[in-house]
Amino acid sequence: MTKPLRLHPDRLFPSDPTTRDIARRLHATVRDLPIISPHGHTDPRWFAYDAPFANPAELLIVPDHYAFRMLMSQGVTLDELGVPTVDGSATESDPRVIWRRFAARYYLFRGTPTRMWMDWVFAEAFGIDVQLSADTADHYYDIIDAALKTDAFRPRALFDRYNIEVIATTEGPLDPLDHHRAIRASGWSGKVITAYRPDPVMDPDDPRFMANVQRFCAMTDEDAGSFAGYLRAHEKRRADFRAAGATSTDHGHPSAFTANLSREEVEALYAKVTTSPVTAREAELFRGHMLTEMARMSIEDGMVMQLHPGVHRSHNAAVLARFGKDKGGDIPIAGEFVQALKPLLDAYGNDPRLTLILFTLDEDVYARELAPLAGHYPALKLGPPWWFHDSPEGMRRFRERTTETAGFYNSVGFNDDTRAFLSIPARHDVARRMDCAWLAQLVAEHRLEEDEAFEVARALSYDLVKAAYKL
Amino acid sequence: MTKPLRLHPDRLFPSDPTTRDIARRLHATVRDLPIISPHGHTDPRWFAYDAPFANPAELLIVPDHYAFRMLMSQGVTLDELGVPTVDGSATESDPRVIWRRFAARYYLFRGTPTRMWMDWVFAEAFGIDVQLSADTADHYYDIIDAALKTDAFRPRALFDRYNIEVIATTEGPLDPLDHHRAIRASGWSGKVITAYRPDPVMDPDDPRFMANVQRFCAMTDEDAGSFAGYLRAHEKRRADFRAAGATSTDHGHPSAFTANLSREEVEALYAKVTTSPVTAREAELFRGHMLTEMARMSIEDGMVMQLHPGVHRSHNAAVLARFGKDKGGDIPIAGEFVQALKPLLDAYGNDPRLTLILFTLDEDVYARELAPLAGHYPALKLGPPWWFHDSPEGMRRFRERTTETAGFYNSVGFNDDTRAFLSIPARHDVARRMDCAWLAQLVAEHRLEEDEAFEVARALSYDLVKAAYKL
Amino acid sequence: MTKPLRLHPDRLFPSDPTTRDIARRLHATVRDLPIISPHGHTDPRWFAYDAPFANPAELLIVPDHYAFRMLMSQGVTLDELGVPTVDGSATESDPRVIWRRFAARYYLFRGTPTRMWMDWVFAEAFGIDVQLSADTADHYYDIIDAALKTDAFRPRALFDRYNIEVIATTEGPLDPLDHHRAIRASGWSGKVITAYRPDPVMDPDDPRFMANVQRFCAMTDEDAGSFAGYLRAHEKRRADFRAAGATSTDHGHPSAFTANLSREEVEALYAKVTTSPVTAREAELFRGHMLTEMARMSIEDGMVMQLHPGVHRSHNAAVLARFGKDKGGDIPIAGEFVQALKPLLDAYGNDPRLTLILFTLDEDVYARELAPLAGHYPALKLGPPWWFHDSPEGMRRFRERTTETAGFYNSVGFNDDTRAFLSIPARHDVARRMDCAWLAQLVAEHRLEEDEAFEVARALSYDLVKAAYKL
Structure with missing residues (x-):
């Protein structure tokens, strides 16, 4: 026996009739706004070659x-x-x-x-x-x-059908960006941009790190033997990425740890990590210091930083050995941001030219750490609920735990963060519905006026993400 | 002035009329299902002698x-x-x-x-x-x-009155299981089984540990002087417990720490912990390694493992001194499962013959660690909300934080976990109502079809627990 | 275009009509109860001089x-x-x-x-x-x-207008209490009392600690060179504060760490911390031991203790340098109470003469640590949701996570904790509404009888705070 499949028009809205009616009214005004997808993992080849x-x-x-x-x-x-x-x-x-x-x-x-x-x-x-x-x-x-x-x-037809105004892919620092060039060369009107994710040349724990740094400096004609050359390589590649539309960088570190070493210290550390086996502490220090360097470069070139910390990658040893990375075996771990970010924030936290968007899989830090930090520092913004929390309950908890301390305007709208193309409109649909449901509850409980809720609904669906990511 | 006592038929159901109606319909189909009580602390003498x-x-x-x-x-x-x-x-x-x-x-x-x-x-x-x-x-x-x-x-009459299909007690590894034998010998039809809780012979921090190990090996005719003998003693006692109906083991460790030592290492450690004072680290290593041994034995003999970590037992020194253990002075502590379980999971986490049911009193790990782990590893399942969280709000938080990542089918129904006999039906009543309330909300918000909710309600009340505990 | 400003009479009540009606009925009975403000930071000069x-x-x-x-x-x-x-x-x-x-x-x-x-x-x-x-x-x-x-x-007129029965300010141990004396001397009927916050003479990490201790002992004619003299100085100042109406002490430590050193150990530690630079561990030990001394003194003189741990103060270095402390740059950090409080609780946790009220900015400990502790130890009570959690969602989470384990009667009503005078009635209004909303939900879900809810609503608004703070 088959059962009918229905997408109920009121799905995800609260059942209470008063609240539901408000949610419907709000949602009607944001449902058809274009999709801004500033962070994700779609394949640029789809858009370049449209196979x-x-x-x-x-x-x-x-x-x-x-x-x-x-x-x-x-x-x-x-x-x-x-x-x-x-x-x-x-x-x-x-x-x-x-x-x-x-x-x-x-x-x-x-x-x-x-x-x-x-x-x-x-x-x-x-x-x-x-x-x-x-x-x-x-x-x-x-x-x-x-x-x-x-x-x-085909990818381009779906891109149009789902009213995608702009989508960002994510590329590594060694990527030649050929597919992005092909997209532009094709004359197609769709706006597909890249984002700079330099983890492979910033993480000494990556087994290919030394080789990656060599290649990275070679492709930019810089001297891998000096930290200054290595930094210039970043600057050049960031410029390449910006030429391919990038407005953001992304950093997938094990923790939010940052450091701000003296030039002398970091040169010694760079010499060490690029030439010999490192301790866990040295690797962490290098990654942490490089986040601060990235913040400095962001102030100079205007790229928005994103930090995605706190995942034990490839926890399942047997799956990693047979199938490799990104096979469902990544498990979140507890996070800490207050101590971890202080060196970077001491250096650049009050600089209005910096935007550092924070993500977490440890919801405990939403109310305890992230909302208080983002509700104070000009440079910080709250990324949307991420990965396992890109879900109705995850979105509800995010708003419940961050809004009272950070407000709505220190958040940056939605990221679909996906490599599953067709799930993009589906995910934005969930996000818009859940934001409207939350706003409807605030209105129904007389914590927000309805006319304000319309403004906020639009901001959460469209305006804030454009502004935060400079799109 | 006395006030009337009423058990309202809609207790624990949401007040919203639409959602309440759905909850009522769901609950009507599970209210009278038999009680499966796979984990608890009732006294087998009640059922053996019916005093x-x-x-x-x-x-x-x-x-x-x-x-x-x-x-x-x-x-x-x-x-x-x-x-x-x-x-x-x-x-x-x-x-x-x-x-x-x-x-x-x-x-x-x-x-x-x-x-x-x-x-x-x-x-x-x-x-x-x-x-x-x-x-x-x-x-x-x-x-x-x-x-x-x-x-x-009398106990047996209450057992029948409350429609208990099967109940498990918990016994230590030194228990002669006489009362369970007496239950079987009595000809009474009630199904009362035991569970194997070997903590007293696995925890070197227990002051009676060395004496317990001696007695444990003596009662199984094994040599306490060798780790091989000690393991065989476990195997024999597990067989004894299975003969008394046991389908599960239970482990009440301070943390979820596991280890997987080489045979050489563990033999040296065993020699140390059974003959001389140990450090905290040695005790933890021994407990952690023995969990991995228990997993191995479970794969061999089919017993389901339960892990209940994260309690500071007998926190109140004065109460412990005058009244002993289990007197309301046990306080939860923060938990960590991702690193802690890795050695055991590396060894057996992908083996479909193992079922390891995880409990916690630290709700922070529900969404961050337990649901992601159980939603990936074939061997892992989520135990129900435990102890202080065996409560309406505790159950709501459990479903809200685990369902989206682990689904319903990586959970194992309800445990009453009690030594208060008459609270057993009362607790199952709360659990069934809260599960129906949660499902009703999903249906009312069009996140689940109502016909599916009926299947899930039955699974949460009856089917999943039978399957997970092999009852 | 201007929009009307309205305070909706149903604000903060749930939208479900049944629940809202109950909330209205409950709120009507507590709305006009006098305000008891046992903890805050208003300026006693307002009341002394009424400018x-x-x-x-x-x-x-x-x-x-x-x-x-x-x-x-x-x-x-x-x-x-x-x-x-x-x-x-x-x-x-x-x-x-x-x-x-x-x-x-x-x-x-x-x-x-x-x-x-x-x-x-x-x-x-x-x-x-x-x-x-x-x-x-x-x-x-x-x-x-x-x-x-x-x-x-003017302050006194507002005090009367908002029906403040009693308000406590907070003063440091070096405060001459002149303004409080002036209030009493003025003949004004308003009850304004102080509270004893000895952090400046208990925290060796305070740069002025040594000078503070000298002044502290000088103003009490005690010998700063001996720990016995230092303790007597506390006893005298506590008596001074009690004479200015104080019924409580307050402790704003970095963590909840306590210690109970031998007399010999603490004398050596006192000699060290008052004469030479200290390590972080020595400072923590001294603060921790002094909490236990404060508990002992509380048993003797009847003052209620309040502990407010877990804030990284003045996280923003540039703001601290230019604008000083308390400028919005304080960020919460993770808390731990179970190990931290054990030394104090081992000494005095079962003494019914002690009341120690615990606060936290780390909500994770509500259900995991604080409710289990307060639901067991006679000396412990739960302070209301604090600071960033003095908010509708913060209050909801507090009740949801503490009530089931600690009940209502181990909580102590509301603190406004503010230096913004006009926000006092506004904050009590939010607290009373949110408590009534929570109680209304319990009644609507048949978890509490309505006649009980009226008693509890009054207790949460008025009775519990008077009793806990001995007002």
């Missing part, structure tokens, strides 16, 4: 760590889901088989944002009107597979 | 640390409540006096789960229709005391 | 760190807001200019408690009926400025 997506499994399951981590937790192996291996040994290669495995266990996603995003994609993007289950797996597969063969489902 | 409970104070106050800790916090001494002392010195011996002290301060429990459980027991089990207060203390005492003298209030 | 407040900016912006920290975070400098400097160098001196800067950015406070308190002051105290904005800045300034020139807006 069709391969098949339903390749589009929706194989690259989605939210999807396969849940299946894995319930006993489906990554082999059975066709996740590619590090050594190239074979995994499941039949996309229909993969799809069926997913469909049969789709009930596992009840109550998760993945379920909400996927249903949006099924109903809204593909027009499917029955729920996904073992019984409807093939029906789904056939519809999606057929759609993907049409021009309407 | 009547002594009196109202002995049944409801003297053994209930929730009850006397609150009274103590407001100035009533444990002496005045008849709590037995370590040295046998006298405390209050008149159960009616104890009862009156409790009754006069029953208002202190407003807003607590103890109040909710007690009212359920008063109204539902004893049919009392006025509220407990100083004025009604004797009325209560007389009714309850009289009831306890009837056959209907 | 008019200077102007709108001096009354409402320049001294309010909630106000100027938000403006600063959005790029307004403290110079532009007329905040006085350490070296006396000039900042903005025109109060109307300051007021206009605030008014133009009043939208930044949407969703914050500052907005709610300010609107209360504007509407209720000054009778203004349009919203504050750039357009209405001068209108506001003129109305408020004129009002402040009238007798009705």
Whole structure:
């Protein structure tokens, strides 16, 4: 028996009729605003070459760590889901088989944002009107597979269909930015920009760090043997990235630790980390000092900084060995920002030219540390709820815990932060609905006037992100 | 003036009429499901010998640390409540006096789960229709005391009355399991099983550890002088426990720390901890390594592991000295699971034959650590909200913070975890109501279809616990 | 265009009609109870000399760190807001200019408690009926400025108008208490008392610590060269403060750390800290031991202790250098109470003569540590949500996370904790509304009977604070 699939127009709105009515009114004014996507991991090749997506499994399951981590937790192996291996040994290669495995266990996603995003994609993007289950797996597969063969489902068409005003991808410091150049050269009107993520040349714990620094300096004609040369290499690459549209940098450090070493100290440290094995403390010091250097460069060149700390990457040793990084085995750890950021803030925290956007997976710091910091320092802003908290409850907790101390105007709107293209409009839909739901509650409890809520709803959906990211 | 005591049929359901109606419909389908109680601390002698409970104070106050800790916090001494002392010195011996002290301060429990459980027991089990207060203390005492003298209030009758399908007690590794044998020998149909809690022979910080290990090996005819003998003693006792129905082990460690030492290292450590004073680090290493050994044995014999870390036991030195352990002075401490569990997970985390159920009193780790871990590793499941969080708000926070990342199906239903027999149905009642309230909210906000909610409600009340604990 | 300013009679009540009706009924019975303000930072000179407040900016912006920290975070400098400097160098001196800067950015406070308190002051105290904005800045300034020139807006008149039964200020151990003497000598009937905050003579990390101790002992004719003399100086000053009405002490330590050293150890430590530079550990040990001494003295003289730990004071180095302390740059840090308080609790935790009221800015400890501790130890009580958590969401989280384990009766009512005089009634208004909202939810969900809720509402608004602070 198949059940109907419906996207209820009131989804995510509170059930109380007064509050729901306010939420509806607010949402009607932001629902159709263009999407600004200032941080994410879509593939620039999609937009450069506009090739069709391969098949339903390749589009929706194989690259989605939210999807396969849940299946894995319930006993489906990554082999059975066709996740590619590090050594190239074979995994499941039949996309229909993969799809069926997913469909049969789709009930596992009840109550998760993945379920909400996927249903949006099924109903809204593909027009499917029955729920996904073992019984409807093939029906789904056939519809999606057929759609993907049409021009309407090529990346650029979807970009237009979903009213994306601008989207940022994320590239490493060694990336030649060819795809971004190809996008511009193509004459296509879509605005796709890059962002500068220099982790591979800033993290001495990366096994390829020394080689990366050599390559980094070689591609910029700088001397890898001197810290001054290394800094100039950053400046040159930042300029390259800005030429490819970048307005931001991004930093995925193990913690928010910063340092501000003397020139003498950092030169000695640079010499050490680029030539010999380092201790954990030396690696941390180098990363921490480089965040402060990045802040300085941001003040000079105007790029917005983003800091994403606090993840134990690739926690599952067996998964890392067979399938590599980013395979659903990243686990958050406790965070600390007050001590950690002080060196950088002592140097640049009061400079209005700096914007440093903070993210966390440790919600405990929202009210305790992040909102008090962002509600004081001119340079700090609060990034939206991130990753595991890009969800209805995560968004609710973010607003409940940050608004009273940091207000709305020290937050920066929404990031979809995804490599799953079709989930972009689905995620913005959730974010806009949850923000309207929160504002509606404030209005219904007479903590905010309704006319103000309309202004704030627009700010959270559109204005703040444009301003914060300089888009 | 006496006030009526009522158990409102809509208790714990949201007030919003739409959501309440959904909650009612869901609850009607799970209200009468049998109780599965896979983890608790009832006394097997109750079921073996079916003797009547002594009196109202002995049944409801003297053994209930929730009850006397609150009274103590407001100035009533444990002496005045008849709590037995370590040295046998006298405390209050008149159960009616104890009862009156409790009754006069029953208002202190407003807003607590103890109040909710007690009212359920008063109204539902004893049919009392006025509220407990100083004025009604004797009325209560007389009714309850009289009831306890009837056959209907003997343990086995209550077991049947409350539709308990299976209940697990918890025994230490030195327990002869005589009472469980007596239950089976009695021919009574009730299913009462044990669980293996080897803390006394796994924790070198226990003052009786060395003596316990000697006795443990003696009772299994194994050589306490070798680690191999000690491991075989575990294997034999696990088999004994399984013969007494056990499907699970339980581990009450100070932290979730695990280790996976080489055989050489652990043999040296075993020799040290069983023969001489140990450092805190050695004790932790031994406990941590033994968790990994327990995981290995679980894979071999199929017993489910439960880990209950993170309590500072017997914090109140004066209470410990006069009254001993488990007297309301246990206080939670901050937890950490990501680093702590890695050695065990590296060894067995991907093995589908292992089930390791995690509990915490530090709610901060729900969203940050436990849900991400359980939503990835096949071996991990989330235990229900524990102890201080076995409460309406505790249950709400658990679902709000874990569902989006781990889903419903990586949780394992409810544990009552109690030594207060009559609170068992009261606690399951609260859990079923709160789960239905949460599901009703998801349905009312169009985050879940109502037909799915019925399936999930049943899973949370009955199916998941049977499956996870192999009952 | 100006918009009307309204204080909605249902503000902060839940929107659900059933729950709202209960909240209204509860609130009607506590709305007009006198204000008990047992902890705060009003200036005793206001009450001693009853001089008019200077102007709108001096009354409402320049001294309010909630106000100027938000403006600063959005790029307004403290110079532009007329905040006085350490070296006396000039900042903005025109109060109307300051007021206009605030008014133009009043939208930044949407969703914050500052907005709610300010609107209360504007509407209720000054009778203004349009919203504050750039357009209405001068209108506001003129109305408020004129009002402040009238007798009705002098401190004593406001004290009477807002039905303040008793208010405590906070003074340091070197304060001569002259203003409090002047209040009493004036014959005015208002009850204004002091509280003893000995941090300046208990914290060896304070740069003026040694000089402070010398002066402290000199003013009490005690020998600063001996620990016994130093303790007697405390005893004498505590007696002085009690003579000025004090019923409490207050301790603003970096952490909740306590110690209970032997007499020999503490004498050696005292000799060290009062004569030579100290290590961080020595300073902590001394502060920690002195908390235990304060507890002992409290048992002797009956003064209630308050502990406010866990703030990184003056995090912003540039703001500290130019503007000094208490300028919005204080940031909370993670807290730990279980280990930290054990030495003090081992000594005095079970003594019913001691009341130690605990505060925190780290909400994670509410459910994990503070509620379990306060729900067990006779000496411990829970202070209300503090500082950044003196807010609707902060109050909701406090009740949600503490009530189930500590009940209502281990909490102590509300503290306004403010130096902004007119915010006192505004803050009590928020607290009473939020407590009634929480109680209404419990009643609507049948977790509490309505007749009990009336008793609890009164207790939370009035009875508990009087009892806990012995007022």
